[in-house]
Amino acid sequence: MNDLTFYNALGSSGLIQQQATIIADQIDSIFRDGSGAKYENGVDRTKAKTGMLSILTDKSKLVKDLASNIDGLYIFWGETK
Amino acid sequence: MKKIFLLLLLGFITLTCFSQQIADKQINSFVEFLKTQKVNDAEITKIVNGLTENPNLFNGLWKNFINQATKSDSLKWKFLNDLNVQFKTFQATNNQPSALGMTYDFNFNYAKYIEKNNSRGSHTFSLSTKGNIAFNKKLNPSDFLETKVNYNWAQFSGGVIKSKDDTAIFSRLNVIRHKLAKIKDMQSNEAIALWSEFSNNLVLSNQFYYSIAPKFSLESNQDFSKTQFVEGLTIDLGAKAWKTNNPLSYWNIFDYPFALMRLITGTDKEFTIYGSTIPTVQLNFDYVLPSADSTRKSLIGNTNPFPRIKFETSFRTFITRVNTENIFFNADYRFYYEVNAPEAIRKANLRSDSYFVMALQSTSGFYVSYSIGKLPFDARNDKVYSIGFNYKFN
Numbered sequence: 001m002n003d004l005t006f007y008n009a010l011g012s013s014g015l016i017q018q019q020a021t022i023i024a025d026q027i028d029s030i031f032r033d034g035s036g037a038k039y040e041n042g043v044d045r046t047k048a049k050t051g052m053l054s055i056l057t058d059k060s061k062l063v064k065d066l067a068s069n070i071d072g073l074y075i076f077w078g079e080t081k
Numbered sequence: 082m083k084k085i086f087l088l089l090l091l092g093f094i095t096l097t098c099f100s101q102q103i104a105d106k107q108i109n110s111f112v113e114f115l116k117t118q119k120v121n122d123a124e125i126t127k128i129v130n131g132l133t134e135n136p137n138l139f140n141g142l143w144k145n146f147i148n149q150a151t152k153s154d155s156l157k158w159k160f161l162n163d164l165n166v167q168f169k170t171f172q173a174t175n176n177q178p179s180a181l182g183m184t185y186d187f188n189f190n191y192a193k194y195i196e197k198n199n200s201r202g203s204h205t206f207s208l209s210t211k212g213n214i215a216f217n218k219k220l221n222p223s224d225f226l227e228t229k230v231n232y233n234w235a236q237f238s239g240g241v242i243k244s245k246d247d248t249a250i251f252s253r254l255n256v257i258r259h260k261l262a263k264i265k266d267m268q269s270n271e272a273i274a275l276w277s278e279f280s281n282n283l284v285l286s287n288q289f290y291y292s293i294a295p296k297f298s299l300e301s302n303q304d305f306s307k308t309q310f311v312e313g314l315t316i317d318l319g320a321k322a323w324k325t326n327n328p329l330s331y332w333n334i335f336d337y338p339f340a341l342m343r344l345i346t347g348t349d350k351e352f353t354i355y356g357s358t359i360p361t362v363q364l365n366f367d368y369v370l371p372s373a374d375s376t377r378k379s380l381i382g383n384t385n386p387f388p389r390i391k392f393e394t395s396f397r398t399f400i401t402r403v404n405t406e407n408i409f410f411n412a413d414y415r416f417y418y419e420v421n422a423p424e425a426i427r428k429a430n431l432r433s434d435s436y437f438v439m440a441l442q443s444t445s446g447f448y449v450s451y452s453i454g455k456l457p458f459d460a461r462n463d464k465v466y467s468i469g470f471n472y473k474f475n
Contacts, residue, residue, distance in 0.1 A: 003407065003444045005358065010413040010438050011395035018317045018361055019395075021235070022290050025201065026321070029240040034283045036251030046192040046205070077251040 001066075002059035009059065020056035024049045027070070036077035048073045136168035136181060143168070182215035199286075200238040207231045235292035240323070242284040250282050257282075285323035287356075292317045296365060300457065307374050311389075313367035322356020330356025339398045339410060346401040358398040365391035380425040388420040400441075412439040417457055 001007050006019045028048055031037035039048060051073055055066045115125050143166055165186040192205040208230050244250040257279045264272045296315045301308040322329035330336075336354050343349040367389040371377055378384050395413040402408070415436045422432040434457050440450035 005397060005399055005409065008395045008397035008411050008413065009442075010397075010411045010440060012363075012393060012413075012415070014315065014363055015361065015393055015395045015413070018290075018319060018363060021292075021317075022237075022288065022319050022321060022361070025237045025290070026240050026288055026323070029201075029288075030283065030285075033243050034241040034285075035254050036247060044192075045194045045203075046190060050190075076255070078255040 001056055001061050004063075006056075007059065013057075016057055017053070020053050021049075023056055024052040027052060031070075031074050031076070037074040040073055040075055043073050136170055139168035139181075139183070182213060184211075184213045186211040198243070200236065202236045203234070205231070205233045205235075231294070233292055233294040235290070235317075238289045239286040240288040242286050244282075244284065254279065254282050287327060287329050288321040288323060290317065290319040290361075296367070300369075307376070309369050309371040309374060311367045311369050313365055313389075316364040316366075317361070318364070319361040320359050322359065324356070325353060327356050330354045330359070333359045335360060335396050335412075336398050339400055342400055348399075348401045355398055358396065360394045360396040363391075363393045365389075365393075367391060376431070377426070380429055380431070381423045387422070390418045390420060392416045392418075403443075405444075407444045409442050409444075410439070411442055412437070415456065 002009050006023050007016065008019065009016075011019075028045070032039075039045075051069050052066065055061045055069050112125060112129065115128065120128070166183055167185075168181065168183045170181055187208070187210050189208045190205070191207070192203060195202040257275050261272065261275050261279070264275075266272060267276075292315075294315050294317075296311070296313045298311045299308060300311055320329065322333075331354055333354050333356060336358055340349070340352055340354050344352045368386055369389050370386045371384040374384055393413070393415045395411075397409055397411045400408040400410055417434045419426065419432050426432055434455055436452070436454040436456050438450060438452035440448050442448040
């Protein structure tokens, strides 16, 4: 994650958490409001944001880890199981 | 303690319609069975006493209780899904006898979200507690108890503008996504055209974020010879202009020199200020309890609590791409100010501390950094230049 523009490793953990929270909210908005995605069964906004934050604040995680996590949280428009 | 727990568990159980079975089947029935086998009363007492020292009995009772409770339609036992309890035998490292006890882990999260057309608010509360308890308190292990409580109120607005014709937009975005997934070169004309269409269909807007949360923390120097407990209130403020050339992005004055560098190096075709890198701010109103601070004690003769304001802001932006390397600029500034500081603290220049650090960093790990100032508990102001390389072991 620390190769992405939002992750400033010089900031305190509080600032990194803050930036990750803003990004998680924007991702959630883009998926649900902008692209018609719904939460998977048993997932709500709390679980979706907590799930994304755990990846976004971990500098060792990769974008593919975030993608995999997100895939388990949302049913995308036109997605078939 | 063990008896109290058994009574509590059985009492808990008897409040529900199903629990009678547990006691009957697992203890009383067993006693009856022993009697049919002509076992005398003294022997039965000895066997039962032995059983109550066995963690498996308690684990069985607990498992049975949880299974029955969570099967019921009532929501009153729903919180038990968040509670993990396991009974075990504790063995002390010295020659003490082993003791029955339990380990528990409870996580409770509550969140209330209020979504409106263009804003999202939340109250979140979480309680997590875990630990190990021996029923004989003299044998409690060192990792005894740990409890954390968090509360946060947050408000977001903007980010994405909802389309009136959702179905057509969503379907088109879905088609574009599928086409993009098959393209390997994202710099190809086809990919660029698809991304352009994608961003035209997904209408982004300015995003604002603010939150308030109580704060509890422990500050110390590196050898823990000076420590202080800090409680207070944290206020987060953030804004992002996600759309290119949005007026809000022009307020990101820190990005102007980097926008120029991106233009000169050809990274951007136009002079573009990034509204997504507007610095975010964190304000703390602290009440500091200096439990071990020899410097403070020698200056004012006590370690009484004092109010403090802390300000922190950070900024990171993209500069350019060299071959496969992305180069970023990072900066962070922290300022601490003691409110109504005593005269001796002011004269010793300890009323306020500030720390600034900036660095150029590449994605492969190369960095050049410069820092100035000091944090609370640092001995002196320092200017530090450094150059180095971080290697990622995969």
